[in-house]
Amino acid sequence: MKLSILDQAPITKGNTAAGALIKAEELAVLGDELGYERMWMAEHHGTSAYASSAPEITAAHLAAKTKNIRIGTGGVMMMHYSPLKLAEVFKTLSAFAPGRIDFGMGRAPGGDQFSIYALSEGRPPMVHNMYEKFDTALQLINDEVPENELYNRTIATPSNIVLPESWLLGSSGNSAVEAGRRGAGYSFAQFFNGQLSKPILDAYKNNFEPSAFMEKPEITVSYMVTAADTKEEAEFEAKPQDIWRLQFMKGRSGQLLTPEEAQDFPLTEMDRIKIHEGRKLHLVGSAKEVAAQLQDEQIKYGFDEAMICSIPHSQQARLNVYKLLAKELF
Incomplete structure (x- = not known):
C-alpha cells in the first residue's frame, strides 16, 4: 500500500507555532527516508491549534529539504485566491522541484467567518464559482489561454515547467465527479466526517477523463x-485528540492537551459514547491493528493510497507512528 502524510503543523499544549513548523520539516525528512509517497500541508486560519496557514510557503521549504517525496498542499483553500496567483505559485514550486509538486485544492474556507472576511478584505467571499476557478488555474498552469475573459489576456509565469499533479479535495462526495471530469486526482478526507463510500469513489473513476496533469484516476x-507498539499506548496518546474533537463539536476549540492531562479530563457517559463512535474518524491501536484496518479499508473501497494525519503530543511519538506504519505496510 502507498502511504502519504497529511500535516496541519499542530501546536500541542506547551509548544510553539514556530516549533510546529520545524516539526513539519522533521516529519518531511523522515517521510522521505522511509519511502512515503507524498506529504501535504493543510491550510488553517484563525486558530491557535495549527500553524499551517500558508501551506504553499511551507511546501517550498519542505521541497528544498527533501529529495524524493512529493510535496504539496492538502489543500490550498481556493476561495481566498486568484487563479492567476495559484498558477504562478505552483508553477514556481514545480520549477524548483520538477516532478515532485502536487497542486491540491479545496473548496472549504479553512477558518471561521472572521478569517474568511479578513482574507477577502471585507468583501463577500466568492463561493459560487469554485470549479470554474479550478478550471482557470489548471489552464494557466498548462500555459493555455483561459476561457474566462478576466484571465485570457495575461500569462502565468514561469512558463514551460514540468506540470504538477492536480488534486481536488472532498469530504462528502460532491467533488468526486468534478475531479474526474477534469482529470485530477481525488483526495477524500475520511477523518473529517467518516462518510467514505464505494459509490463516491466509483463515481470519480467512472467520470475520469485523462488530462495533461494525470493519465489515470488516482485516489x-x-x-x-x-x-503505537501496543493498543494501550495508542489509547494513551490518542485521548487528547479525542477530547479536542469533542470540544470542537461544542464550539470550544483550542490546543491539544498533554496525554497526562487528558487522562484526568472529566467525560460524561455521552462523551464516551461519542469517542467510541468517532473511531471511524480516528483509527487507534497497535501498528499491526491499524495497518490491518487500512488494508481492509483499501480492499473495501478501492482507493490507491492512504494519507496519514497523526497528532500525538510529543514529536517522538508522532514520528514513531509513521515509522511503525512504514514497517508494517512497506
Whole structure:
C-alpha cells in the first residue's frame, strides 16, 4: 500500500507555532527516508491549534529539504485566491522541484467567518464559482489561454515547467465527479466526517477523463491515526485528540492537551459514547491493528493510497507512528 502524510503543523499544549513548523520539516525528512509517497500541508486560519496557514510557503521549504517525496498542499483553500496567483505559485514550486509538486485544492474556507472576511478584505467571499476557478488555474498552469475573459489576456509565469499533479479535495462526495471530469486526482478526507463510500469513489473513476496533469484516476483517503507498539499506548496518546474533537463539536476549540492531562479530563457517559463512535474518524491501536484496518479499508473501497494525519503530543511519538506504519505496510 502507498502511504502519504497529511500535516496541519499542530501546536500541542506547551509548544510553539514556530516549533510546529520545524516539526513539519522533521516529519518531511523522515517521510522521505522511509519511502512515503507524498506529504501535504493543510491550510488553517484563525486558530491557535495549527500553524499551517500558508501551506504553499511551507511546501517550498519542505521541497528544498527533501529529495524524493512529493510535496504539496492538502489543500490550498481556493476561495481566498486568484487563479492567476495559484498558477504562478505552483508553477514556481514545480520549477524548483520538477516532478515532485502536487497542486491540491479545496473548496472549504479553512477558518471561521472572521478569517474568511479578513482574507477577502471585507468583501463577500466568492463561493459560487469554485470549479470554474479550478478550471482557470489548471489552464494557466498548462500555459493555455483561459476561457474566462478576466484571465485570457495575461500569462502565468514561469512558463514551460514540468506540470504538477492536480488534486481536488472532498469530504462528502460532491467533488468526486468534478475531479474526474477534469482529470485530477481525488483526495477524500475520511477523518473529517467518516462518510467514505464505494459509490463516491466509483463515481470519480467512472467520470475520469485523462488530462495533461494525470493519465489515470488516482485516489487518496486521509485518516487520523494514532498507532503505537501496543493498543494501550495508542489509547494513551490518542485521548487528547479525542477530547479536542469533542470540544470542537461544542464550539470550544483550542490546543491539544498533554496525554497526562487528558487522562484526568472529566467525560460524561455521552462523551464516551461519542469517542467510541468517532473511531471511524480516528483509527487507534497497535501498528499491526491499524495497518490491518487500512488494508481492509483499501480492499473495501478501492482507493490507491492512504494519507496519514497523526497528532500525538510529543514529536517522538508522532514520528514513531509513521515509522511503525512504514514497517508494517512497506
